Amino acid sequence: MIAGIDIGGTTSKIGLVQDGRVLRQTRIPTTGHADDKAFADALAVAVNSLLKEQGGTIKAVGIGAPNANQFTGIIEMAPNLPWKHDVPLARMMRDRLGVQSVLGNDANAAALGEWRYGAGQGFDDLLVVTIGTGVGSGFIVNGQLVLGSAGNAGELGHMTIVVDGRACTCGRKGCLETYVSIRGMRQTYAELADGLEVLKEEGVKCIADAAQRGDQAAMRTFKETVRWLAVGLANAVAITGPRRVVLFGGIVRSGDLLLAPLKKRFNEALLNIYQGRVDITVSALPDDDAALLGAAALGTLR
Ligand SMILES: [Zn+2]
Numbered sequence: 001m002i003a004g005i006d007i008g009g010t011t012s013k014i015g016l017v018q019d020g021r022v023l024r025q026t027r028i029p030t031t032g033h034a035d036d037k038a039f040a041d042a043l044a045v046a047v048n049s050l051l052k053e054q055g056g057t058i059k060a061v062g063i064g065a066p067n068a069n070q071f072t073g074i075i076e077m078a079p080n081l082p083w084k085h086d087v088p089l090a091r092m093m094r095d096r097l098g099v100q101s102v103l104g105n106d107a108n109a110a111a112l113g114e115w116r117y118g119a120g121q122g123f124d125d126l127l128v129v130t131i132g133t134g135v136g137s138g139f140i141v142n143g144q145l146v147l148g149s150a151g152n153a154g155e156l157g158h159m160t161i162v163v164d165g166r167a168c169t170c171g172r173k174g175c176l177e178t179y180v181s182i183r184g185m186r187q188t189y190a191e192l193a194d195g196l197e198v199l200k201e202e203g204v205k206c207i208a209d210a211a212q213r214g215d216q217a218a219m220r221t222f223k224e225t226v227r228w229l230a231v232g233l234a235n236a237v238a239i240t241g242p243r244r245v246v247l248f249g250g251i252v253r254s255g256d257l258l259l260a261p262l263k264k265r266f267n268e269a270l271l272n273i274y275q276g277r278v279d280i281t282v283s284a285l286p287d288d289d290a291a292l293l294g295a296a297a298l299g300t301l302r
Contacts, residue, residue: 003047003058003097004296006106007065007089009080014046015289016054017296020117022289024050036087044096061093061101062299064109064291070298071151073103079169104298105152106291110248111138112145112301113294119246119284127242128283129156129233131249134169135177141240145301157181161232179228182251188224193217208254222257230265237278238271248283248290 015025033039067078073090090103111128114120124143130136135157157177165174210218
């Protein structure tokens with residue numbers, strides 16, 4: 001059994017995982033603690049109370065977090081977390097729980113989870129892309145998670161897709177996630193539509209619904225999103241040569257609006273040696289459990 005911890009901006013999830021299943025889980029707020037030590041204490045208490053209910057022991061702890069450096073086990077000045085200094089969370093959890101603790105970037109954790117337990121099983125060359133508020137990604141190459149020099153490689157969302165394009169939260173311009181994320185799609189719709197009634201609802205389901213009703217701007221929003229995403233994914237394939245791309249997130253469940261045209265555009269955009277040889281599929285993990293399974297998969301690393 002492994003404890004998986006997923007650190008989010010407002011809530012952190014804690015779960016016990018065995019054989020690719022979340023046996024038991026709970027959550028605590030990420031904010032409102034006196035300091036990072038009090039937060040780590042609260043995480044340890046949550047793990048121990050789950051263990052008390054479940055019975056048994058854990059072999060390791062895996063923690064997925066934004067801005068995590070897997071080499072050092074430190075969360076480095078994450079913009080969306082309460083602490084503006086470095087937090088050595090891997091060591092803090094090891095000290096509190098007495099087992100190996102591995103901290104990793106949340107997008108890389110998602111990729112590991114998909115590789116170990118989901119739609120990426122058996123694929124030693126894999127790309128996993130999470131599309132939500134932003135775009136996160138993790139690369140498995142030659143049977144290994146790619147970490148790069150700083151322990152957090154694989155930021156497909158911050159690949160420039162439009163030179164001098166939209167301003168990104170990272171301070172640069174034209175990043176893929178400024179076009180393909182929830183925020184990006186809403187901006188695309190806002191640029192294309194005269195009336196913005198549709199955007200009164202949150203998320204992108206409202207755009208999908210409008211497209212189903214035949215709203216021209218909404219249909220074009222999906223078309224443009226598919227075009228950017230297809231090119232972004234094809235560029236990534238040219239570098240690491242995955243055999244499969246797994247997509248995760250609410251947007252990719254927009255079915256025929258996104259996935260079917262994406263598969264076609266992606267294949268057309270691929271370097272010729274890859275055409276017809278890379279498939280795109282949607283995550284096989286339950287939405288609610290994916291982050292915890294990914295975090296737990298980190299715990300299986302040495
Ligand atoms: Zn960016």
